[in-house]
Amino acid sequence: xxxxxxxxxxxxxxxxxxxxxxxxxxxxxxxxxxxxxxxxxxxxxxxxxxxxxxxxxxxxxxxxxxxxxxxxxxxxxxxxxxxxxxxxxxxxxxxxxxxxxxxxxxxxxxxxxxxxxxxxxxxxxxxxxxxxxxxxxxxxxxxxxxxxxxxxxxxxxxxxxxxxxxxxxxxxxxxxxxxxxxxxxxxxxxxxxxxxxxxxxxxxxxxxxxxxxxxxxxxxxxxxxxxxxxxxxxxxxxxxxxxxxxxxxxxxxxxxxxxxxxxxxxxxxxxxxxxxxxxxxxxxxxxxxxxxxxxxxxxx
Numbered sequence: 001x002x003x004x005x006x007x008x009x010x011x012x013x014x015x016x017x018x019x020x021x022x023x024x025x026x027x028x029x030x031x032x033x034x035x036x037x038x039x040x041x042x043x044x045x046x047x048x049x050x051x052x053x054x055x056x057x058x059x060x061x062x063x064x065x066x067x068x069x070x071x072x073x074x075x076x077x078x079x080x081x082x083x084x085x086x087x088x089x090x091x092x093x094x095x096x097x098x099x100x101x102x103x104x105x106x107x108x109x110x111x112x113x114x115x116x117x118x119x120x121x122x123x124x125x126x127x128x129x130x131x132x133x134x135x136x137x138x139x140x141x142x143x144x145x146x147x148x149x150x151x152x153x154x155x156x157x158x159x160x161x162x163x164x165x166x167x168x169x170x171x172x173x174x175x176x177x178x179x180x181x182x183x184x185x186x187x188x189x190x191x192x193x194x195x196x197x198x199x200x201x202x203x204x205x206x207x208x209x210x211x212x213x214x215x216x217x218x219x220x221x222x223x224x225x226x227x228x229x230x231x232x233x234x235x236x237x238x239x240x241x242x243x244x245x246x247x248x249x250x251x252x253x254x255x256x257x258x259x260x261x262x263x264x265x266x267x268x269x270x271x272x273x274x275x276x277x278x279x280x281x282x283x284x285x286x287x288x289x290x291x292x293x294x295x296x297x298x299x300x
Contacts (some may be wrong), residue, residue, distance in 0.1 A: 003026050003027050003028060004022075004027045004028070004069040004070065004156060004157060005027070005028045005030070005066075005067070005068045005069045005070075006018075006019065006022050006027055006028065006029045006030070006068055006069065006070050006071075006072060006157075007029075007030045007032055007065050007066055007068035007070070007071045007072070007092070007093065008029065008030070008031050008032060008071075008072045008074060009032045009065060009071060009072065009073045009074065009075060009083055009084075009086060009087060010032075010072075010073060010074035010075035010076075010079075010083060011031045011032070011033050011041070011074075011129070011132070011133075012074065012075070012076075012128075012129045013127035013128040013129045013135055013136075013137075013249075014074040014099055014123055014127055015031070015072060015074035015075075015099075016031075016045055016047070016127075016129055016133070016134075016135035017047060017049075017052070017125075017127050017135055017137055017142070018072055018074065018099075018123075018161075019031060019045055019057070019059055019072075020045040020046075020047040020055070020057045020059075020135060021047075021052065021057075021160070021161055021164040021166060022157065022160060022161070023045065023057035023058055023059050024055055024057040024164065025160035025161075025163065025164065026160075027157075027160065028060065029057070029059045029060065030059065030060040030061065030062055030066055030068070031045075031059050031060070031061050031062075032061075032062055032063070032064070032065050032086050032087075033061055033062075033063065034063065034086075035063040037132070038061060038062075038063050040132060041061045041132050041133060042132060042133035043058060043059065043061075044056045044057060044058050044059065044133065045057050045059050045133050045134075045135060046133060046134045046135065047135045047137065048135070048136050048137065049136070049137035049138075049142075050137075050138070050140060051137065051139070051140055051141065051142060051165050052137055052142065052164055052165050052166070053165075059133075063086065064086055064087075064088060065086055065087040065088070065089070065092045065093075066092075067092065067093070068092065068093045068094075069093065069094050069095065069153075070093055070094065070095045070096075070097060070153075070154070070157060071087070071092055071093035071095070071096045071097070072097050072098075072099065073096065073097070073098040073099065073100065073109070074099045074100075075100070076100070076101075076253075076261060077100050077101055077102055077105060077261045077263070077264030077265075078259050078261055078264070080100065080105060080108075084112070090112060090113050090114065092113075093117070094117070094153055095117065095119050095150055095153045095154060096109065096113050096117050096118045096119065097119050097121050097146065097150070097154070098118065098120070098121065099121055099122065099123045099144075100264065101181075101182075101185060101189075101261050101264050101265050102182065102261070102263075102264030102265055102267070102268055103178045103179065103182060103268050104264070104267070104268060105264070106118065106120050106174075106178065116149070119146055119147050119149060119150030119153070119154065120146070120147040120174050120177055120178055121144065121145060121146040121147065121150075121177075122144075122145050122177065122178060122180070122181040123142070123143065123144045123145075124141070124142070124143045124181060124184075124185070125137060125139045125141055125142035125143065126138040126139040126243075126246055126247070126249075127139075127142070128249070128252070138243075138246075139243065139246065140243065141167065142165070142166045142167065143166075143167045143168075143169075144158075144161060144166055144167065144168045144169075145168070145169050145170075145171055145177055145180070145181070146158070146168070146169070146170050146171070146177075147170070147171060147172075147174050147177055148170040148171060148172045149174075150170070151170045158170075173227075173228065173229060175223070175226055175227040175228040175229075176228045176229050176230065178228075179219075179223035179226060179228035179230060180223075180228070180230060182219060182223065182265070182268060182269075183216060183219040183220050183223050183230055183235050184216070184235055184238050184239075185248075185265060186215065186219050186265050186266060186269055186283070187212045187213075187215035187216045187219060187239075187283075187286075188212075188239060188242075188248055189248040189249070189250040189251070189261075189265055190215060190250070190265070190266060190283065190286035190287065190290065191208065191211065191212040191215065191286060192247055192248045192250075192251045193248060193250045193251040193254055193260065193286075193290050193293070194285075194286040194287075194289035194290050194293070195208050195289075196251070196254075196293065198244060198245045198246060198247055199239055199242050199243075199244070199246045199247070199248075200242075200243070200244030200245060200246070201244075202239075203239055203240065211282050211285065211286065212239070212282075213236055214281075214282035215280075215282040215283050215286060216232075216235050216236055217232060217236075218269060218273065218278065218279070218280040218281075218282055218283050219235075219269050219283070220232045220235055221273075221276075221278050222268070222269050222272035222273050222276065222278055222280070223272075225272065225275075225276040225278060226272055226276075250262075250265065250290075254290065254293055254294060254297065257297060257298075260290060260294065262287060262290060262291070266283055266286070266287045269283050270283065270284070270287075
């Protein structure tokens with residue numbers, strides 16, 4: 001395979017995992033980090049995973065996005081605007097693959113970089129940065145879905161990630177691609193954060209499960225009204241296959257006092273519900289509980 005150049009904007013759990021796998025496969029990977037921490041960032045990424053294995057992979061580092069074949073944007077939605085200041089040119093890469101939560105960032109990135117250059121994508125799994133360059137992947141799966149518009153540019157990359165046991169698929173309908181994750185992520189993230197517990201405990205407590213399931217139905221109704229083709233029953237049963245102790249990144253953000261991605265994850269459901277006159281009371285309830293938790297933590 002021909003080696004490709006990858007730049008990763010967002011050296012956290014997701015960016016570190018993608019970077020480690022591609023660097024281990026022989027591609028050139030450059031991590032884009034803030035100038036203040038550039039010297040401290042290691043020359044190798046260390047990845048530990050029950051699925052992907054344990055290995056170190058060499059990476060380059062820079063404080064400004066370099067020319068690349070692929071620019072991966074893996075920051076939190078709340079950090080996107082500030083992170084893009086490290087990407088001075090709209091011509092930085094042939095393909096730009098954002099792996100942010102939510103759906104609204106796609107239009108914003110296409111306005112900046114051009115419609116065809118941006119390849120919508122989603123990723124699912126439990127990954128976190130334990131320290132700079134040290135990535136821990138905890139879930140028994142890692143699923144990467146990409147818009148089929150990027151297949152010709154990303155086929156080699158997908159082959160390398162698949163060889164590292166990342167499950168990859170190209171999907172034709174972009175609305176289905178983006179909403180398929182959100183209809184699962186939003187109820188999962190919102191319920192585990194609102195009730196401050198694992199997904200297993202949410203599922204086993206009847207009143208919590210009922211709220212989460214109603215939130216799933218609401219998200220699916222909005223998604224299908226937005227042009228996606230979502231199977232509601234499949235979405236309802238998805239959580240039953242998750243590890244009992246799995247927690248959401250939103251939950252961890254609240255625990256650590258970081259701003260949660262409430263607008264990116266819950267906002268599209270609220271706004272879509274308003275556009276299509278679809279009631280979303282369970283989603284509103286979960287968001288209100290989280291906002292209360294955040295307020296209590298801030299005043300503690």
